[in-house]
Amino acid sequence: MALDTRVLQADEWDAWYDHLELAFGGVAESPEERELWKTLTEPARSLGVWDEDTCVGSAGAFTFRLSVPGGALVPAAGVTMVGVAPTHRRRGVLTSLMRRQLDDIRAGGEPLAVLTASEPAIYGRFGYGTGTYAMSVDVDTTRVRLSVPPGTDAVRLRLVDPEKALADCERVYAALPATRPGMTARQPGWERVGVLDPEARRAGASPLKCVVAEGPRGEVTGYARYRVKPDWEQSGSDGKVLVSELDALDPASYAALWRYLFEIDLTWHVQAYGRPVDDALLHLVSDIRRVTPRKRDALHVRLVDLPGALAARAYAGPVDVVLEVEDDFCPWNAGRWRLVAGGSAGSVSCTRTADPAEVALSVRELGAAYLGGDTLAALAAAGRVRELRPGAVARVSRAFAWDVAPWLPHGF
Missing domain, CATH: 3.30.1050.10 (SCP2 sterol-binding domain)
Incomplete structure (x- = not known):
């Protein structure tokens, strides 16, 4: 029987997303995660492949504006939620989805398509190249000190509720895409992604925490979102600070936030993921050998x-x-x-x-x-x-x- 590829209807979303969870290992997301992605999904830009009443393939797109060299924000389709059921491999399902999607993106006037790949080897055959990389770091804070710039001591830090500080943090983020290529201008609803905090994602760490940096007039000039994962060994504490986001508008605020994270009691490591590969942190640390940076692919870019x-x-x-x-x-x-x-x-x-x-x-x-x-x-x-x-x-x-x-x- 022929497969049916069609634009997603609102009442098909749950079956469509169930298929996607199966394609990515079959572990159900928390209700709050699922609800957020349901809210962010753009049904008119989402495709499903159906075998009778079973969804066996999917691909979606978000409507983004991507910063490019020079600071312009360029329309870009954020390709997402791509999956094929294991029962329908080697039948051209993925190729047909990529064909339909790129044709639709071109017809819509977007010059770029971008994605993050679960397996980077997949998308090169469809014309995607690795356009950005991300760096993870694991800093041994017992052996590394920070050399901070003038003005760092004047920055005021406040520990705040991540939800209540959301608007202030978003104002900081909104100033950054024009300064660095590869960033997306935050569309309505996307601010929720950074504060999503289901217990299942904590892996033994604390609930999400947020610290903000403030300038001389009380304005928020930077923020960090993080969790603390307590741990103990025979010689004492061995806790970790897990940094999910850190953004700042000036060097002093930036350094003050990192220094705060380095000095949290009962922790001996700071681990951060998804940082820029030229992160200024690498120039603040006293011993780069104790930072152990690791680079991986991030955004894949396709010129449509x-x-x-x-x-x-x-x-x-x-x-x-x-x-x-x-x-x-x-x-x-x-x-x-x-x-x-x-x-x-x-x-x-x-x-x-x-x-x-x-x-x-x-x-x-x-x-x-x-x-x-x-x-x-x-x-x-x-x-x-x-x-x-x-x-x-x-x-x-x-x-x-x-x-x-x-x-x-x-x-x-």
């Missing part, structure tokens, strides 16, 4: 409208280059494109051309370099970008680079 996406971002310097782009899955992007940019403050154009190509690459490599994360020079060294004119890769690689690493602060 190639000229629109390339024209939407700024470039670190002037560039005039002809790119030969391969894109089998979205053939409207394939071919030769002339990218002309005047630098970070200049105008940008990207148009089709018959001129000889200078650099050849696939749309996947463009996605990897789009936010200024991976460099085209590094990808060329791996054989994934080909230089057709001497010196062209170095020129275009410098133009695509950016002064801060792209960063996705939270998943979706």
Whole structure:
């Protein structure tokens, strides 16, 4: 019997989400998690594949605005909730969902699609490249001290209820996407994700806590959300501070928050996840060897409208280059494109051309370099970008680079 792929109806959501839980291991989420994701789901942008009355495949999209180099917020489809039932593998279900979804994104005028991958090897064949990375750290606070900037001692810290401080924290976050590529402007309802605190997710740690930093007029200039996980060994306490978020508007507030977390009683480790790979914390610590940073993929980027996406971002310097782009899955992007940019403050154009190509690459490599994360020079060294004119890769690689690493602060 043929499978039926259709847009999700509101009364199908529970069956659709039950399928998704099964695809991700079969462990049911807490009622509060499930209710939040039901609220955030956009049914008109969600697809289900049905075998009679059973959902066997799913893919959704959130309507985001993503920060790109130069500070612009560009429309982007946040691809999410992708899963295929184990009974329906190797039947083209995922490919058909990706095909339908990318066609819909293009028709809707969004130049970008982005996702976080449960298995990063899956999405390269659909043109997604790893556009941002995230860093986790485990700091031995018995051996590491912080060198804080002037003004840190003047920052006032207050321990607050995470729910009651939500508006203040969101004001801090709202100022940040324009300063770093890869961040999403928070849409209504998404502020709830950061304070979601079901007991099942604590793994023996405390309920979620929040500390805010305040400036001289009492304005909130930063915040950290964290849990404390008590532990004991024969020699005494061995507790851990588990940091889920830390954002600040200035170096003093930033350092004051980290110092607070380092000095919580009865704890000897600070563990933080999903930090930017160029996190300033690495320059505050006294001994980088006791930090044990670990890097992993985060946001995967797919150029859906190639000229629109390339024209939407700024470039670190002037560039005039002809790119030969391969894109089998979205053939409207394939071919030769002339990218002309005047630098970070200049105008940008990207148009089709018959001129000889200078650099050849696939749309996947463009996605990897789009936010200024991976460099085209590094990808060329791996054989994934080909230089057709001497010196062209170095020129275009410098133009695509950016002064801060792209960063996705939270998943979706």
